[in-house]
Amino acid sequence: MALSFDLFGTLVTADRPSEPWDAVAAALMTRSVRVPDDWEDAYRSAHRDYDRGREAPLDEHVRLALDSRGIEVTEETATEAVLDAFDSPVTVRNGAIDAVDAAAQRGPVAICSNCSVPGLVERTLERAAIEARSDHAFDAVVTSVGCGWRKPHPNIFEATADALDVALADLVHVGDDARTDGGAGRVGAQSMLLEDRSLPAIAEQLREGELC
The missing domain is CATH 3.40.50.1000 (HAD superfamily/HAD-like)
Known part of the structure; x- marks a missing residue:
């Protein structure tokens, strides 16, 4: 067994942050990433389709949300920002x-x-x-x-x-x-x-x- x-x-x-888009935005800004004025809308919108049951990695979602507003960010920066935004005492x-x-x-x-x-x-x-x-x-x-x-x-x-x-x-x-x-x-x-x-x-x- x-x-x-x-x-x-x-x-x-x-x-967990009650408004995760704000937590992610703060983590991005500490890394000198420009956050668009309509970031909440970008964050809460879907930017690609996933098969049923598939995980949607949040760092990928953040990169796609920024890209939808013409902002490029590296995979490493997005991954670090997302982790910092959700890392909290347990x-x-x-x-x-x-x-x-x-x-x-x-x-x-x-x-x-x-x-x-x-x-x-x-x-x-x-x-x-x-x-x-x-x-x-x-x-x-x-x-x-x-x-x-x-x-x-x-x-x-x-x-x-x-x-x-x-x-x-x-x-x-x-x-x-x-x-x-x-x-x-x-x-x-x-x-x-x-x-x-x-x-x-x-x-x-x-x-x-x-x-x-």
Whole structure:
């Protein structure tokens, strides 16, 4: 058996800007990028089509939004600005460390997270110091922006199982969102939702061998 955990809302809580276009604009301006007067409209408009279930990387979206207003920016600058705009303090949720430790005693463990900001999941894990506070490191970190597909698409769960070198049927995914994380149970894995049992309860069941 292998386990994967959703990150945001499951293992950690994090503040996110209520007006992300303003946060991105501020990060761009600190890098001497001219932000158009109608930036909110540009940011909130679609600038390319994505297949259903595909992740839309936010740094790409920002570059396309600026380009639509005749402003060029490098990929590196857009990526750094977007990451800075969304990087914020995080709080590790009650029971998260115990759940990760208990899972690692049963088999390989991964993060499987929807996130459109490149590097944000990794930065959040650093901020939360889950691995430093746990007895085990994650065997894999799978993100939607990294693999190209968002939960509940089967591809992200398949990518997680592949990263842990297990069959999809042997993967248990823990998350807080029935629509996205619950998708694991609809594609051949097993899903466990925090609305049904808490992280401390999951840790206890793992240690007692009640999860399979």
